[in-house]
Amino acid sequence: MNRGRAVKSLAALAQDTRLDAFRLLVQAGPDGLAAGDLAARLDISPPALSFHLRGLAHAGLVRSRQDGRFIYYSADYDAMQSLVGFLTENCCGGAACAPARATGRKSIARRMP
Amino acid sequence: MNRGRAVKSLAALAQDTRLDAFRLLVQAGPDGLAAGDLAARLDISPPALSFHLRGLAHAGLVRSRQDGRFIYYSADYDAMQSLVGFLTENCCGGAACAPARATGRKSIARRMP
DNA sequence: CAGTTAGTTAAATAGTTGTTTAAATATTTA
DNA sequence: TAAATATTTAAACAACTATTTAACTAACTG
Numbered sequence: 136m137n138r139g140r141a142v143k144s145l146a147a148l149a150q151d152t153r154l155d156a157f158r159l160l161v162q163a164g165p166d167g168l169a170a171g172d173l174a175a176r177l178d179i180s181p182p183a184l185s186f187h188l189r190g191l192a193h194a195g196l197v198r199s200r201q202d203g204r205f206i207y208y209s210a211d212y213d214a215m216q217s218l219v220g221f222l223t224e225n226c227c228g229g230a231a232c233a234p235a236r237a238t239g240r241k242s243i244a245r246r247m248p
Numbered sequence: 249m250n251r252g253r254a255v256k257s258l259a260a261l262a263q264d265t266r267l268d269a270f271r272l273l274v275q276a277g278p279d280g281l282a283a284g285d286l287a288a289r290l291d292i293s294p295p296a297l298s299f300h301l302r303g304l305a306h307a308g309l310v311r312s313r314q315d316g317r318f319i320y321y322s323a324d325y326d327a328m329q330s331l332v333g334f335l336t337e338n339c340c341g342g343a344a345c346a347p348a349r350a351t352g353r354k355s356i357a358r359r360m361p
Numbered sequence: 362c363a364g365t366t367a368g369t370t371a372a373a374t375a376g377t378t379g380t381t382t383a384a385a386t387a388t389t390t391a
Numbered sequence: 392t393a394a395a396t397a398t399t400t401a402a403a404c405a406a407c408t409a410t411t412t413a414a415c416t417a418a419c420t421g
Contacts, residue, residue: 142264148339149258150409154251161341171367183410185369190408204367204418215339222332226261228274228325263379284397296380298399303378317388317397 136221140195144218147194152179153187160197160210167197167209249334253308257331260307265292266300273310273323280311280322 136144148154159176160167168176174184188208191197195214200207249257261267268290273280281289287297301321304310308327313320 138264138267142262142267145258145262145267149255149262151251151255152409154255154258158338161339164341169367170369174368180411181368182370182412186409189369201418206368210339210341212341215335219332219335219340222328222335225271226267226274226323226328227332228277228323265379282397283399287398293381294398295382295400299379302399314387319398 136217138225141218141221141225143194144196144214147190147196150187150190152177152183153191156184156187157191157196157210160208161212161215163209165209167200167207169205169207171205173208249330251338254331254334254338256307257309257327260304260309263300263303265290265296266304269297269300270304270309270323273321274325274328276322278322280313280320282315282318282320284318286321 148157155177156173159173170184170188171181173188174181177184179187188197188199192199192208196211196218197208198211200209261270269286272286272289283297283301284294286301287294290297292300301310301312305312305321309324309331310321311324313322
């Protein structure tokens with residue numbers, strides 16, 4: 136991860152709707168969610184969602200795959216890891232920044248119903 | 249760290265000049281740098297720097313203290329740790345995201361001289 | 362094939378952000 | 392106290408972002 140990509144990734148996540156969308160995709164697991172499903176959960180219009188997903192995809196934080204007439208979006212965990220790695224190495228004084236207690240208290244991995 | 253503060257922090261870092269400024273402040277250590285010093289290193293005008301520092305301060309990522317006619321800005325390490333913690337807990341699937349290899353290859357932990 | 366469903370693209374527009382120039386404020390030095 | 396230094400604030404403006412409505416494309420279904 137370089138500075139340019141980091142800025143793009145940060146910008147993609149720096150907006151309520153997109154951060155919410157990304158968090159939902161992270162929770163949803165590797166299979167992701169169909170665009171319409173996401174739009175419903177976020178309570179936004181299809182064009183609005185399309186606009187924001189394009190931003191996340193352009194930053195490399197989400198991928199999409201078509202299945203019939205549905206388009207499934209999923210979080211790119213590696214990209215997110217790279218971003219956190221960049222922030223840890225470059226913006227936390229070089230030392231480990233928040234390594235402990237990473238075993239998630241909330242959002243207890245309830246993925247795939 | 250809550251979602252609202254996370255979005256503000258991400259937005260503050262999601263811009264070249266501000267990310268560079270913050271990285272310089274992180275490197276500079278707890279004492280920080282005078283505004284003019286930062287402006288010189290970033291090669292930007294004083295008003296431009298002032299504008300961007302206000303953004304970082306508003307997000308709680310930097311603090312300022314006046315010393316004579318200089319104003320020193322310094323990185324708020326705790327705030328940054330909170331942000332990385334939020335991203336790790338909320339955007340990395342609940343599991344640890346980038347815990348290993350946090351012992352910095354570059355910028356070898358030279359905090360607290 | 363006609364209709365419906367899922368999603369994207371286009372165009373218009375209001376709001377926000379970043380840059381610049383000029384003016385203002387505060388502190389030190391002569 | 393006048394001049395110089397360090398920095399902020401204000402105002403103007405171009406560039407970008409987010410939202411909305413309408414139109415479009417593609418895939419399934421009857």
